[in-house]
Amino acid sequence: MTSNVISLVSVGAHPTSGRPRRAEQDARAVELGLQMAGDKLQVLHAGDIHEPTLRSYLGMGLPQLHVLEQPAGADALPALSEYLRDAGAQVVLTGSQAETGEGSGMLPFLLAEQLGWPLIVGLAQVESIDAGVAHVLQALPRGQRRRLKVRLPFLATVDNAAPKPRQSAYGPAQRGELAAHEVEIEQDELFTGALLQPAKPRPKRLKVIKAKSGADRMKAATAKASGGGGQVLKGLSPEAGAEAILKLLIEEGVVR
Template sequence: MKTLVLLSDARHPVSGRPAPAPTELQAINLARSLADEVTGLHAGPDAEAARGALGHGLARLEHRKILAGHDPLPSLVAAIGTEAPDLVLAGRRAGAGDQTGLLPYRLAEALGWPIVADAVALAVEGGVLEVIQALPKGARRRWRLRLPAVVTVHPAAPAAASFALGAAREGQVETAIGIPAPPDEPAMEERPYRPRPRLIASAAAGAGAAERLRAATQAAGPGGRVMVDPSPEEAAQAILNHLRAIGILKPAAGG
């Protein structure tokens, strides 16, 4: 079984130095439970952060070099088409940058593959992938789907393998030129500031046509009643009168 793990240009949350994302390292550990050899895939200007995953069980890293800010999706789709893996694993979101978490879903849509999110355990039998999905409050759900597929890994998955310096030195990094994909400029429109219209006063419940027309055509004034240090009874009565006047409460019996 051939498995790829997507690696992002992650950064350590404290030092800001390049470092693999924790959920991506957990994805490598899950992939190793299914295949003896796991390949990493990264698209970006450099692979400094992704290279650190070689010491956590990754045998080989494929780097598709693209300019900073370019969309990595076309390069990833092309690399996956060349490698033809059975399974693609990814973290929940990148370890740096915008961190939208949408890339695995966009990738699955581009490939036409199914996707399951927040996996904590994986198993394969007879070409069918079994995924245990993490749900809120510790609940779990079992999914079965045909391969190939895309799966994202939940932080509750088994911990990543310990770093091994020898494995990191023996790991191979293969760099190739990716597909340029400049980001689309968002469509922007400038409009002059215009003050918002005032709210229209609502007619009381049961009002006639003339009162409703007057309420719809006249702007609401400040209205209200200023009460300075009223007694609790006076304040409560004023609130009730106001709610009845705007139609929220029915008129008082005999009023």
């Protein structure tokens, strides 16, 4: 389809154990890139070339993976944008959000802004590329798709609706080459001064009664109350009423 395709990859983390792994959406970006460019696909990572997890991407059948050598805490944005300009990339594929580090999901937006390229969010499939124009499918909620037309070059974040990545094989992973590139290192001052900690689970939402009219909502509310699941508070002091409400919020997970 086209030979100037670059997929950006990062080091992921298993959602339960936290052990390093290939990032799920980045692997989908590699899979989509392989379907578009075959063995001409370039895969790029900014970070430590000695990270063992990078070989799991090589195990997908890649002969080479390019690494912009950077220490932890360095800003990957300047190095990536400079490399992509010099490489003459026409299509750049990324995951939507890193599984480690900041995980803000801002890199694709900042990268597209620096390069001056259009950005497609939630790419599911590239249907065709002809005369410098790509026809793609964008994933929407509830399984819907939107057909878009975008002029090259462009950057796209890959959605979970994109093709599932192939398994990583041990042999190709060991035979593949990690190609190091020296780049100018710029410290990410915002990230360096930040304190990383595990994210707290979101509070459980209270059930919202959906009805078209006020009468329907009233009927649903009274039917729920008559089912014995609620509690009517009568003759209580304000302190006792507040304590009962707080207890309910704690039980529902709204307040911790």
